[in-house]
Amino acid sequence: MTVGFRWGALTDVGRVREINQDAVHAEAGLFIVADGMGGHRGGEVASAVAIASMTDGGQAPITLDQLLARVHGANAAILERAAGDAALAGMGTTVCAVAALADPGEAEPNRLGIVNVGDSRVYRFADDQLVQVTEDHSLVETLLREGRISADEARTHPHRNILTRALGIGSDLEVDYWELPIHLGDRYLLCSDGLFNEVGDDQIAAVLRRLADPAQVADELVRLANDSGSRDNVSVVVAAVDTGPDESAPPIPEPRGSAPATAEFPAVDPQVAFAVDDPVGDPAADPAADDPPADPAGDPAADPDPSAPAGRRRRRWWKRRGT
Ligand code: MG
Helix, strand or coil: CCCEEEEEEEEECCCCCCCCCEEEEEECCEEEEEEEECCCCHHHHHHHHHHHHHHCCCCCCECHHHHHHHHHHHHHHHHHHHHCCHHHCCCEECEEEEEEECCCCCCCCCEEEEEEECCCEEEEEECCEEEECCCCCEHHHHHHHCCCCCHHHHHHCCCCCCECCCECCCCCCCCEEEEEECCCCCEEEEECHHHHCCCCHHHHHHHHHHCCCHHHHHHHHHHHHHHCCCCCCEEEEEEEEEECCCCCCCCCCCCCECCCCCCCCCCCCCCCCCCCCCCCCCCCCCCCCCCCCCCCCCCHHHCCCCCCCCCCCCEEEEEEEEC
């Protein structure tokens, strides 16, 4: 049976930030969330470059090697862009993706590939259970794993914005990846930290149990994040396996590649890591423009406009289509 997907995708500026540095992508068989970081307009450029690079080279299905190559290609593209523009120096982004994978030379996908760098997340909702597939590459995740803070403390930790891995830091990039069987009815949720820092896993699972339609799930999760204050940009992509093999959902395996984030912190110099909670960006700037004015002396982020309407950079996609 031909594998198909239904999906919904939504990214929202939230209630506090002036600009949306998140970016999402959703098409049949390739779903991506990127959460950009960096002063001036670097964050939104980094996430946009990551999505553009990840989607360059044709639609899914692709091979696992191609998926991994796209992540490394995105990293190289961000580094190259930053090197050519002083205003973008130090920009970076998370990226997580779910892709329909096929063997070389095959047109029909036979499994899903998941990749992750940073603290955006991929969850699987199967058999009525929500399970986080990816591991966050963040300081709080390291502290949590070492038992030094609780899960509740992690959600409000003052340094929850410090990443241990991101695209745009250097050419030596470590990418976590998983391969999972395609299972009819499974839903995959990709999100930026703006969702899970505001909305608990129990609430997320309840929404997935209550609503079947991926677009409605995305809408509802963003609404819940905004209702709880949305101190960050919030992005949600929901991809449902609509047609395909109907077998029992297998357990989520350990990552096929890469070790979990090293327990040694900082793996990234905190000066290089990104304080994403800082208000950044120029509220007057055109969000569609890709090239910010070179203005290394003045940082418009120092004076964000609190009167700017929230949600004005809301973008929305949803479609129904098979691969
Ligand atoms: Mg974020």
